[in-house]
Amino acid sequence: MDVPEVRVDWRSKGFWLPDETLTAAELAADKPSIFGGRFTWPLLVLRRDAAEANIATMAAYVRRHGWELCPHAKTTMAPGLLARQTEAGAWGMTVATANQALVLRRLGVDRVLIANEVLDPTALRWLAEQGAAGWEVHVQVDSVAGATAAARAAGAGRLRVLVEQGHDQGRTGVRTLGELEEVARVVAAAPGLEAAGVTAYEGQLQTGPQVDAFLDEVLTGFSRLRAAGLLRDDPIVSAGGSAWFDRVVERFAPLAGQATLVLRSGASVTHDDGFYRERTPFLRVPQEGPLAAALDIWAQIISVPEPGLALAGMGKRDAPFDEGLPVAMEIRRADGSSAPVTGVEVTKLNDHHTYLSTGDAEPAPGDLVRFGISHPCTAFDKWRHIPVVDEDLRVVDVLATYF
Structure with a gap:
């Protein structure tokens, strides 16, 4: 299938490019850290290794059982990911609407x-x-x-x-x-x-x-x-x-x-830290899996107005909320140190704010929090461009979405 060249600029949420346009290839050649100044918050990222492992896991699963995989493209509508699934042996692609079918026809599926x-x-x-x-x-x-x-x-x-x-x-x-x-x-x-x-x-x-x-x-x-x-x-x-x-x-x-x-x-391509983490069939047949959560949203703590409450600059425009709220996974301090978070819970989302019950944690304004998401099918549509990162959180590709 044809994967069009991806270009990012000032219209690309999460990227900080006020005066330049870059291709995905140019970014990948530079391998910038998401913390290095080319990005701002909130930022949705796809972890490459986890997504590729999920694609391989599902391809092997259907082969073992004599099935074909026609994954639901409406999960991502991202040509880069659809191409990887096709390369792994997908029989075809599923869509929900005629408009999505038109997109895939033009992409050469x-x-x-x-x-x-x-x-x-x-x-x-x-x-x-x-x-x-x-x-x-x-x-x-x-x-x-x-x-x-x-x-x-x-x-x-x-x-x-x-x-x-x-x-x-x-x-x-x-x-x-x-x-x-x-x-x-x-x-x-x-x-x-x-x-x-x-x-x-x-x-x-x-x-x-x-x-x-x-x-x-x-x-x-x-x-x-x-x-x-x-x-x-x-x-x-x-x-x-x-x-x-x-x-x-x-x-x-x-x-x-x-x-x-x-x-x-279709959701298996990225899995999640919420809805599907609790419902994946591989909990019943662990020898067939597993899948790994591949999507993270990094957001900044923008206010700690009272004890036990912090607000992150992320909301319904950025994260799925229809099948569970985002899950706080890690906190990164201003000095670059990071640690898993315990006792921190997302209680609600506004358009651009996430309310956090902080428990014994003490987030400070400017700290970054890594959130896992629940339900990938309503995550990708909120982002025009999504950085793909390696294990060091350096950008190795950029996905475009076609919603």
């Missing part, structure tokens, strides 16, 4: 799966045209209306379609096997559509037994469509968020040899 129903006729026509021109793009449908819209837009083009099965109180996807077959029949009968397979998302379920029961229902749905002759000869079966992919791999094992099995887990 050969195979894309849109994990949502697309109903916009303009986008559907373009997707069908690109499919007819040789691009392998897959869309999902979970209703007769969606299948009909895809058929109407396809015309003389081509759309590969996955019928999505869901669960009660879940996200998208048909709720019954009867609906699954009804939608699949519309797809199979439409000249411009190809019934490529079945897809599902189990990530919102809370317990292992709930996940297993749902995945078994998906197996039943796939078998029903296959027996009815409603799927192509080499179908796809796809599932897998980042919290239950071990259950997906185990429950779908009987499909080996019957379908191309595609895992869509």
